[in-house]
Structure formats: C-alpha cells, structure tokens
Amino acid sequence: MPVARGTRVVENGGIVVLTGAGISRESGLATFRDTDGIWARVRIEEVATPEAFARDPCRVQAFYNARRAQLADPALAPNAAHLALARLEREWPGEVLLVTQNVDDLHERAGSRHLLHMHGELGKARCLACGAASPWSADIEPISACPACGATGRLRPHVVWFGEMPMEMDRIDEALGRCGLFVSIGTSGSVYPAAGFVAGVRGRARTVELNLEPSEGAMLFDEAIHGPATQVVPAFVD
Numbered sequence: 001m002p003v004a005r006g007t008r009v010v011e012n013g014g015i016v017v018l019t020g021a022g023i024s025r026e027s028g029l030a031t032f033r034d035t036d037g038i039w040a041r042v043r044i045e046e047v048a049t050p051e052a053f054a055r056d057p058c059r060v061q062a063f064y065n066a067r068r069a070q071l072a073d074p075a076l077a078p079n080a081a082h083l084a085l086a087r088l089e090r091e092w093p094g095e096v097l098l099v100t101q102n103v104d105d106l107h108e109r110a111g112s113r114h115l116l117h118m119h120g121e122l123g124k125a126r127c128l129a130c131g132a133a134s135p136w137s138a139d140i141e142p143i144s145a146c147p148a149c150g151a152t153g154r155l156r157p158h159v160v161w162f163g164e165m166p167m168e169m170d171r172i173d174e175a176l177g178r179c180g181l182f183v184s185i186g187t188s189g190s191v192y193p194a195a196g197f198v199a200g201v202r203g204r205a206r207t208v209e210l211n212l213e214p215s216e217g218a219m220l221f222d223e224a225i226h227g228p229a230t231q232v233v234p235a236f237v238d
C-alpha cells in the first residue's frame, strides 16, 4: 500500500535506511576501509573475531576500550546526516526503520528511536556468564563485574565479530520484505549480510545509495548520490 506524505509517495509502505561508518566520519569517528581507516592500522584477525578474543582478550578489550572512550569525548556530536535521519523518522511516523552497522550512539544522540544496531553497541558490555548486555561507558577490565549477575572477569564488548551472527536479523528481514524504499548511507558494501540487503529488495523497492564514492554494490542501486553525508543526506531527506 503506497505511503504518501504530500507529493512524496513510497510504494508498498516502509522505508529501511542502512548506515555504515561513513555517516559518522564527519563527526570525527574513523571508518574501517578508507586509507586512514581502522583496518589500515590493525588487522581484523587480531581484534574482531571470537578467535582473537580467546587468544588475547586483553588486546581485544584494549581495542574496544579505546573506541568506547571516544564516545565520552565532549567534542563528539551527531552531524547533519544523523539529524536528517531523525527528522525523516519524525516526518514518516511508524514508516522508517534505521538499521546501522555502526556501534557508536550518534543516531540515538540525534534523536532516532526506531533503530537497530545489527553489529552491536560500543556502549554496552555483554556478560559471558549470564548473557546480559548492560550499559557500559568505562573500560572493560579483568576485575569488571557484570551489573546483572555480579560475575567478575566475564565481560566482553557487546559487538558482533566476524563469524558471529548479526543481531536483530529477524526484524531486519521482516522490514526489508515489505519496504518500498531502501536507502544505503556511508557503507562500502563489503560486509555481509548487510551488503546483501540491496540485492534482496531491488526490483520491489526503490533503492538509493548515498555515499562519498561508489560502494562495492553501487551497480545494484536504482539511484546513487555521491558526496559527503552531511550534504547528500539532508538534501535527500528534505
């Protein structure tokens, strides 16, 4: 069933927005695969797999502790792209699902509420004893105790490593199955299953890529608008 707001109509109803590290770049957070990105400085196999955590938990904790500490920087703020997506959600009540690959909390700070973190959240720690994911802003240390069960030394970052199942996939697949518009923002399209979302909806939904440069899946999109997120996202939303 079409969803209309003034002259703008979304066939089938439902807007799914996928974001990646590029949307947070102009807020000062590094991306992963740009020349100055995180994977240019550290290898995935050393810090972002269950095997790495089993082999050297202190190294993995230090990697995420350093990134978590960035979230506490008073200078860190959502940018115009994050704010535009929060506005989109307000203007299309109940129609927008924001799926982010990012583990920062800039979408929340911008006001987005209908939001799923498919790769987890830096601002939470998960307990290996009880499974609880609790808000966590400090470093995770060997003596850190789980706020839910009290177990010490059993906390890991609440993020999805390579080889682990992304979170909320049932809700994501359901939204992709009925959306009329799919917008991909600030992602290289190199990590699955997120990189495969566009292939699953194209032909049924209007697909748009908003990115600094063509992603690996650029040819799968109906439309592509290339430029910095703080310029192309507000222009698209408005």
Ligand code: BV8
Pocket (backbone or CB within 6 Å): 019, 020, 021, 022, 023, 025, 026, 031, 032, 033, 034, 037, 048, 101, 102, 103, 119, 159, 160, 161, 162, 163, 164, 165, 166, 185, 186, 187, 188, 189, 190, 191, 192, 193, 210, 211, 212, 213, 214, 215, 227, 228, 229, 230
């Ligand atoms: C899984 C952890 C199965 C948290 C991350 C099929 C084919 C091939 C491989 C696979 C496959 N299925 C699974 C795999 C394996 C693997 C995978 O995809 N590997 C890749 C490398 C080939 N996938 C997985 O392991 C996934 N798990 O599928 O599990 C399963 C099933 C059952 C049971 C168990 C398991 C898990 C993937 C999640 C891994 N965790 N991160 C953290 O440390 O943050 S992924 C990592 O890459 C990041 O988290 C990020 O989310 C993700 C994607 O990166 P991007 O966000 O796109 O960032 P990137 O730097 O790459 O690109 C930035 C873009 O922004 C660029 O295009 C740039 O041009 C643009 N940009 C820059 N500046 C701006 C800008 N755009 C606009 N404005 C700007 N200013």
